[in-house]
Amino acid sequence: MSGVFTLKPPLVQKPEDLLAAGQSLSATPSPLDNSLAVFTTPASSSQSARRPPDEEQPVYFAGSDAVPSYERRLFITDTLVIFAAFQNLLKTSRSKDPEWIHNERNLTVMRKLAIDYVNFIKECWIHASQPAPRPDGPLQYSADHYRSLYTCFSLFVVLYLPEPGYEEAPVGEELMEWLNIHFIEPSTEEGDHLSSLKNPWEDETFWPYLTRATLRGLSKASVFFLKMLSGHPSEDLQHLAETMASIISSQPRLQNFTAERDFAYASRRWKDKVKALRVEMEQVLEADRFDDFDNWWDRFSDIVGILEGRAEIVQRVCEELGADWKEVCAAWGVFVDARFRRQDIPDVVDRILDEMPPDPTNVEDMVHTALFTGKAVDALAHASQLDRWLAAHLADIMEPLSLISVDSQDEIPVRDLHVLAYAEYLHSDPALWRITVDYMFSCGDVGKERGDEVLVRVPLRLNDKSATAPVEGEGRIRAGNVVGVLKDVNQTCFDYQREGARRTICRIAAQTLVHEKNYGLAVSYCSSAEDWQGLGRIVDRVLDEYITSGPARFAQYASDIAPSLQNLNIRHPSSSAVFVHRLMFAVRYSNFQQLRIKHELQSAALDLVAMFRDDVVPKSWWAVTLYDAVELLQYRSALLFSAAGAAELLAKLEEIFVRTSQGSGGDYLDILARTIAGGGYKEALDRLKTVRLALARYFARSAVLSI
Template sequence: MPSHQHMAHLVPPLFEQGRLEDFTRSGRVVSHTMSPRDDTLAVYSSPLSIPQTSSAQGAFHSDDHPIYFASKEEAPRSERRVFITDTSVIFAATQNLIKVSREENVTLLQNDDAVRALGKLACDYVNFCKECCLYASQNISRADPLQYDAEHYRRLWTCFSLFAVLYLPEPGLEDAPIGDELMEWLNTHFIEPSTQEGDELSSQERPWEDPAFWPYLTRTCLRGLSKASTFFLKVLSKHPSAYLQGLAQELSPLLTNHPRLYQYSAERDFAVASRRWKDKVKTLRLELDRVPESERDDGFENWWDRFSDIVGILEGRGEIVKKVCMELGADWKEVCSVWGIFVDTRLRRQDLPEVVAQVIDEMPPDPTDREDMVHSSLFLGRPAQALSEAAQLDIWLAAHLADLMEPIELIDPEADDSELSLRQHYILSYAEYLRTDPALWRITVDYMYSCGSVGTGMADQVLMRVPLRLENHAAAGTSGEEAASIRAGHLAGVLKSVNETCFEYQREEIRRMICRIAAQTFIKEKEYGLAISYCTSAEDWAGLGRVVDLVLEEYIAQGPEQFARLVANIAPSLHALRTDAGTKIPAPGVFLHRLMFAVRFAEFHQRRASGDGQGAALDAVTMFRDDIAPKSWWAVLLCDALDLLRDGSMFFTSNDACLLIQKLEEIHLAVGQGAEDDFLPVLCRVTKRGKKHALQRLEVARLSLAKYYAKCGAIGVGGRPSGWIH
């Protein structure tokens, strides 16, 4: 690859030409950073750690230096994205076929149905290349310009179809002569002679006087185009030479009745017919040789030499085939294809490389033409070399050829020193190319996960960096419906796809990591119910504890109303944790109890705000009685609960009052013993006052409760008073 392809030119430049030394003295260097999300590179100037002279720094020390983003590959777009997406479906089907074969412990090559299916998948690749070539060749106006032209897809088409012809024959035909298939491939992809040439010649009254006549006729005979050949042989009935008229008349049925393998059910019948046909060609040669020397030229051309070349081709004379092809400007591919039709009609796949090697010694492939180099490597039976050439033509081609080559044992499945097999090397190279477009992450990981432990590790990293787009403002690429669905507790959009991918490839640890990432996003959005749900799904109990702490912090920072609103969506998560306790790994009790407290504390304030004092009182007492409230929150809960007594309401029974007084006494006793940091800091933060003020509030609470208890005894609320209060 030319060295200039490894260079990046920054526009505008970081410094002017000829000022490299000034830039160096400024204490700055050119730095770069690879993106962990895709295959892009950020290039920028950054300061060195060593101090430099202030005068030099002044010229370049500026914060307005731009950051340049570059990629060694252009991201797929337009028709290329469609091509990549459609062919990835075939790739997935191929992996499934190979997986089933392995599960059944059957070598793919030993299973005719599997080989036939693999050949069908190869044909699907060929057809997609063909369709994209035809689409790109249409002369229509397009909203988006083509990324690759029709010629590029034509090359992919010829290479993949040649691979299918040479290496994936129908089961039972592996050892059959290959000449007809090669000629069909040649006539499909390298059309000669052109229809225009035939039209021009057929419009002439004496076409044999045209210099293009004999080359055209010879080419149609070489290619087995008998209809075109017989048409122009019939035209020679008007030729002034009676000898040529007669010879043309005898040649025509020979071309029309040339035996071809596909016309026979048994190869033996084909061989017998070929021998008889060759005998007729010998007879034609004898008649041709009888033509007097003086009658062999018509004044425009030595027709006898031209006719003799055609007969020499039919006779199967290799030196004539090579000479004629060189004169016609044909290449080695045409010689090799013609060889199996005329020279060696029983040429088999395993014998083809030897013939090709002899031909390319005299007619070598074009080393500057990647397509031609892929063809020659495939013809020569060198699959590894074919992959190397294909990678330079298009990494897509190398990856998908390698994927089919390994199961049919054309390349070594064992890993080399890089811990990758040849197939894995090209598949991962293609996957790296796909990373230039982060939107293709799903296809990218499909390719990576098919490449052993190395590919699995790479795919895991891609999955963990997929933008989940969970922000409440519905970031670009996320619909409002998806965002609403996620917040209703349903998996949707990218997050759903990522989870499905993790499940498909059994990447449970990665799924949990992604759930942790999602939880962090929901925490930023203050969607605490969803955050708890995803912490639970990730079995991230420490994360669950942090979410509960943040929820309780909302009460401290924003007050009960905002706190109750934010916690409203947490209750379903708590219910799910309790329900799943028997079927999944249960959350540790400390986190579950803390979550229960946050939910019940929020419900307590919701009832207070709605005027349901009786329900709020029951919530407060239950939190103490069931030991749900953490000790650090006792003081806050007591103060909030006693606010229910301000209007003289009697929401607590005498037993309830006793319980609240007991909790107050425990706080005072602990504070007196020096444990005030266990009970007072939260109340101090809520009131935004010191510990002294907190203790004063608790004293007021004690007095209020004592009066309330006395009132309960006086009017008989809640039954017999407890006897321990003095």
């Protein structure tokens, strides 16, 4: 993350004040979102030592993006549905046909999804336009902001996503329709005002209104006010207005023709009628071209010039009416060149812009300019300034249409650059992690790596007991179903085949569960992550419970990991053998302790000998396990061990003494020594001597009873 952050209130008034105090400014990125923690630190270690330990230091949390509010979240989450549908279309279509983009059905679906974006933006604009007070709180983005998104996205659809089969069709009427929808002129209020007048031509706004209505192709409004001129004192104007009304109402529309050739022929015939009207106008005497308020002939001539398609008149009239280059371009396609096509637009617009440049301070207008002139990369750059949402979703559609480069020399293609920028904005809200990774994972290897980093840092909330009761939650997880956030994260990893991230998340979950002493679930997640070293550490933690908490608590904890033992043997028979062996000891040793606690001593004795015979007991635990046998050896009511079993114990005991005398006592005595408060190897050997004594007495009793 890069950029300049302005802290409010400022941490220091002047940078030199910070230097004079021997301090520097440090920042740490948040692992949760895209914010920074900013704080002062000593410029040197010696100054750090002189700082009082209890001195408070302010910490500022700075971010380049405001966390999306309620209304913005709705916009983000609802448009994700369209984005996901578009990604699915690309995935399925590309897998079936390398030339999928030329398939009419695919283009139809793309156009529909783009129109879905437009319609949803429109709904948001209408919603944001509702008067205050608002039940969902103040708006984060104004209604005008959504209006700008609406104009830009709908223009993109008009220019670059025509209906299949109409790519080469004239586009003037579509441009005019777009202009009339988004930039309404003349206003309804002006029309209502003029229609209420008895002699509307006496109002100074009459001719500008009639000219604008004609320019915009609003034939009904134009004809209505032309017919009102039947009451004008000039009989010439009355006649001319009647003729013009007939001409305007009969102007050919492309949508009314099944073949472009027929439309072109009708347009030429219609232009002949306009020429005839011009001839008729020229016959009006100069003295008769005025009324008491204006030069009606000049005003009327401008309208006829528009109908004639005279480019210089169209542009001059637009300038006089306060219109911009967009209106000239739309009128060009309706009046100047009836066969005006999409590929003709950039050349015409460039010519218009020489005389009527766009407003460089208006980002919306700059997006329009770039789209009209066919500069897709520039359009995305300006769209990013307006809203990164707009740039991301335009780029997402532009790439398959080959409007932007796919095989970019840059590390990140243009499309991915804008989608990742939008995803970074989403990352300002940790709660939107699902949506964030949806966008990131659509962006090649770089996006997948970033998505993994987000996933592994999602708070799993394993300690949150509010969602489900502990027993229910643990039971569901043991059954193979994780719950809550962890379930969602795992599912996301599966959906996008992010196995590495999934294993990391399982390891993180296991570490958290170990901290909570939920060893059974921790083993399950280590197994899922195939983290065998982590599994070994968990088993060591469980065995440590014997030392720190005693046999009863150890047996309780170890019993929780027992169900995982069988699954490990089935799913990972070889790769985890060493760690499973250690896990097996923990489980069997806990069973032995439970038998002792329940006073099922005969079974406990058999289990103890079986552990040694099966070579389950690690050498480091021989001494502890043998010391546990003292109680069983001293049992008065019966002999619990067979002669062979007692001999097995004696052999293990003698090996410990021999190896200890040879300097390898640490391999056998460390754990037993840890069970003795303040004890060492000497104390551990003393305890083993009691085992030797108990065995000697056991053999003596056995010999006596056998006589």
